[in-house]
Amino acid sequence: MDPVNPWTPSTMDTHMSRRLGVDSAGIPCLRPTPKGVEQYAVSDEITCDYANFEHLAERGLPQGAAGVLDLEAGLRLVRGKPFGGAVAHTIAFQRIQDEVLDIDTARRAIGTGLDVEPAAEVLYRARDRRRRAAPRSGHRPPASTACSSSPAAAAGRLAGGGRCSAT
Incomplete structure (x- = not known):
C-alpha cells in the first residue's frame, strides 16, 4: 500500500479477501x-x-497436573501482556515435581511469565524453586545467575547484611 495513494475500500476488501482465503466449505x-454496512x-x-x-487456560488451570499440556500450548501463543503470572507459575510448579521433572520447560514458562509481568513475586519464587530442583535433573545454573533472586529477596539480603554465594 502506498501512503500517498491509499487503497480504496473496494481494493482493501479484495486484498483482505485474497489473504484470508476460503473456509472449509469453500x-x-x-x-x-450489504451496501451501506460498514x-x-x-x-x-x-x-x-x-x-x-x-x-x-480455562481448560488447563482447574485440572492441575493433568492440564499442564493445555497450559503449555496456551503459553506458546503468548506475546505481550494478556495474562497474569498464573499460567506460567502453574506450568513451572507442575514441571518441577519429581514425577514430571522438566527443568527446561519450567525455565521457559517462568521466563515468559516474567517477560509479561516483571514484578510477579510468585514467578521469582518459582524460579528459585526451579533452581533448587535443577540438581535432581542434572542441570546446574550458571554461576552468573546463582545470586540473582527476586527484588524483595535481594533487598532482604542487603538489609540484613547477608551475602550471596554461588553454590
Missing part, C-alpha cells in the same frame, strides 16, 4: 457485506491467539 473467509463479516473459522489462549 466460502470466502471475508464475507461480502462492518465486515468474517468466517467463524477465523480465530485469534488470545481466544485460543483463554480456552486452553
Whole structure:
C-alpha cells in the first residue's frame, strides 16, 4: 500500500479477501457485506491467539497436573501482556515435581511469565524453586545467575547484611 495513494475500500476488501482465503466449505473467509454496512463479516473459522489462549487456560488451570499440556500450548501463543503470572507459575510448579521433572520447560514458562509481568513475586519464587530442583535433573545454573533472586529477596539480603554465594 502506498501512503500517498491509499487503497480504496473496494481494493482493501479484495486484498483482505485474497489473504484470508476460503473456509472449509469453500466460502470466502471475508464475507461480502450489504451496501451501506460498514462492518465486515468474517468466517467463524477465523480465530485469534488470545481466544485460543483463554480456552486452553480455562481448560488447563482447574485440572492441575493433568492440564499442564493445555497450559503449555496456551503459553506458546503468548506475546505481550494478556495474562497474569498464573499460567506460567502453574506450568513451572507442575514441571518441577519429581514425577514430571522438566527443568527446561519450567525455565521457559517462568521466563515468559516474567517477560509479561516483571514484578510477579510468585514467578521469582518459582524460579528459585526451579533452581533448587535443577540438581535432581542434572542441570546446574550458571554461576552468573546463582545470586540473582527476586527484588524483595535481594533487598532482604542487603538489609540484613547477608551475602550471596554461588553454590
